[in-house]
Amino acid sequence: MNKKNEFKVEFLSISQNESFARIVVSAFAAQLNPTLEQLADIKTAVSEAVTNAIIHGYENKLGYVKIHGIIDDKGITISVIDEGKGIEDIEKAKQPLYTSKPELERSGMGFTVMETFMDEVIVESHVNKGTRVTLKKYLADTSD
Amino acid sequence: MNKKNEFKVEFLSISQNESFARIVVSAFAAQLNPTLEQLADIKTAVSEAVTNAIIHGYENKLGYVKIHGIIDDKGITISVIDEGKGIEDIEKAKQPLYTSKPELERSGMGFTVMETFMDEVIVESHVNKGTRVTLKKYLADTSD
């Protein structure tokens, strides 16, 4: 649990910032010298969580999405936080193919991707308060 | 002054994060479709300001460096903020070749680079409170 590096970023909930979020997290994770596949996994999971904050959390209203990243002995922990509408039934939300926005052609596979690509996914949410998705990947630091 | 996009990031004052800061700001600035030279100018100026926060602001003690980026009709504004020791004489600090740390082989050209590469550089500082360097580049948004 020795904290080795840390960052926080916040940005507007507009879809252009999805790629911004991926680049920021990739640049931070790169300090651990991950494999290309590990880096792609982290990038993908973050993309899912940030997209959810924008579409489902803020429902395309303007708000701030926050990301908090920590590198420690065990690997990398990324939290994606919104202060949007929250999730009523987290278990249901996590089910493959479940989506509350089929009209937007959402696949309902976001949480499934996060859980497959990361080692731990923790979802905390309060209706009308917001959602925090914590994504962990175990990675040994091979840098000097 | 129509604010089009915005981000804030904060990270530990360790030298590994100098490249992280450059990547974050580049990814944000890229939304304005700058030329390669404009992007390199912004990246370089940010690198100077972040390095100064780490070396001079915190003098290699651990603290947080913050960056605030705004894109508006006029271009991009990047503020680099530390809560470190501050600058006593800003006019002197800005002079080419002036450095308070010649023993670290600093060239004293950081502010000169920032002022040459950016359209506006504003330095605000209070001794023992910290420093805020605001860097502006005028850029027309050519994206859709």
Next chain:
Amino acid sequence: MKFIFDKQGDTLIVHMQGELDHHSSVSFRNALEGMINKTNAKKLLLDFKGVPFMDSSGVGVIIGRYKSISQRGGQVWVTNLSPQVKKVMEVSGLFNIIKVRK
């Protein structure tokens, strides 16, 4: 994201360039659905050569087009998948409904 359309017989080929996420999927969906209707295509081949990254938003668009094309009794293929794109498609079960062209 950029896309180039190419109609060959009853097949609509789409060469894509860029990252396919929620942001880019909106215009991609509209352009693609429009082109399917306009060309009356039965077969759809999505060329991912220029796509290093896709997330589940892309999966949603592909399922949507699979539905349009199926209604005409057609079929959807994908080709030139990067490892990341392939992994997202696999995890999403997309290969149960669409085919990979080598």
Next chain:
Amino acid sequence: MKFIFDKQGDTLIVHMQGELDHHSSVSFRNALEGMINKTNAKKLLLDFKGVPFMDSSGVGVIIGRYKSISQRGGQVWVTNLSPQVKKVMEVSGLFNIIKVRK
């Protein structure tokens, strides 16, 4: 940042790879100063082919080495400058003391 040293006659050639900022300049300075002393080089040629980016921290290291080399009556050259690296060197007045080898 990585560097490969190559001694040819009384010239020390350094091929650099990576971004030269404050973080990388510390180890670069130590390795370079050590190698100048060890090889007793009179001439120093810094090859920036693999360096897309440098800031004024790099300028400080070059001035420092210019001083070491000048004390031996030698000369410093740089070569293969990217547009960004060249611009930083120009603004810093570095070309008043070091030469560019084409």
